[in-house]
Amino acid sequence: MELSNLNIKNGLCISLGANIDSKFGSPLESLLICKPKIKEIINEWGDSSNEKKEEKSKFNANFFWSSIYETLPHGVDNEQPNYLNTLLLIKSNSFPKPSTKNAKLLLKELKKLERFFGREETPKGKKWLSRCLDLDILWWEDFHTVDEELTLPHPRFMNRNFVITPLSEILSRSQKITKFDDPKWSIN
Numbered sequence: 236m237e238l239s240n241l242n243i244k245n246g247l248c249i250s251l252g253a254n255i256d257s258k259f260g261s262p263l264e265s266l267l268i269c270k271p272k273i274k275e276i277i278n279e280w281g282d283s284s285n286e287k288k289e290e291k292s293k294f295n296a297n298f299f300w301s302s303i304y305e306t307l308p309h310g311v312d313n314e315q316p317n318y319l320n321t322l323l324l325i326k327s328n329s330f331p332k333p334s335t336k337n338a339k340l341l342l343k344e345l346k347k348l349e350r351f352f353g354r355e356e357t358p359k360g361k362k363w364l365s366r367c368l369d370l371d372i373l374w375w376e377d378f379h380t381v382d383e384e385l386t387l388p389h390p391r392f393m394n395r396n397f398v399i400t401p402l403s404e405i406l407s408r409s410q411k412i413t414k415f416d417d418p419k420w421s422i423n
């Protein structure tokens with residue numbers, strides 16, 4: 236039997252969601268088109284920050300994607316179409332040095348990508364409106380920062396089934412967890 240040392244807040248985790256059409260098509264088309272673009276953004280972000288390091292190590296990362304899930308709108312107070320959600324967990328030994336500056340550089344690129352897909356600004360006083368693409372950073376290793384522009388870990392991710400379900404899918408694939416199933420303990 237193997238004991239798991241589950242530390243879910245390893246790596247860098249990004250949540251993707253969409254429930255209306257974007258410039259590139261349906262929520263499914265948007266997510267499929269956006270996935271390789273996110274990978275490019277992460278690689279460029281990793282490389283550009285590492286270029287400034289003295290030892291100039293190349294950024295190297297593994298990308299773990301969950302399936303795409305259709306989910307009910309969570310916590311919204313108006314009628315909305317169902318969402319498509321997916322999750323990306325990135326593992327690397329050569330992440331940029333965790334800092335608010337580096338995390339905000341990444342957030343800026345993700346927000347740029349949202350706008351490229353046609354995401355509109357949320358009007359003041361409104362929250363959780365339908366969106367053609369939503370990219371949230373959920374955590375980055377054990378880095379903590381709190382301000383309006385960026386809070387890490389994301390304060391609401393634990394309550395979101397559309398995050399927890401894809402996360403458990405990724406973790407069950409990437410961690411060796413063995414079901415404890417000894418017949419002598421079974422209750423008949």
Ligand SMILES: Nc1ncnc2c1ncn2[C@@H]1O[C@H](COP(=O)(O)OP(=O)(O)OP(=O)(O)O)[C@@H](O)[C@H]1O
Pocket residue numbers: 342357362363364369370371372373382383384385386387388389391
């Ligand atoms: N961890 C984070 N990831 C993404 N955006 C964040 C984060 N922390 C703070 N923000 C800020 O939140 C602002 C609103 O983001 P967004 O419109 O995506 O929120 P939302 O998806 O409607 O709500 P929620 O944050 O509850 O998922 C962004 O402009 C960004 O500056």
Ligand SMILES: Nc1nc2c(c(=O)[nH]1)N=C(CO)CN2
Pocket residue numbers: 251252253306307308309310311318320363369397
């Ligand atoms: N199912 C689902 N519900 C949501 C989502 C989402 O991505 N999926 N995003 C929200 C605000 O970020 C609010 N509610």
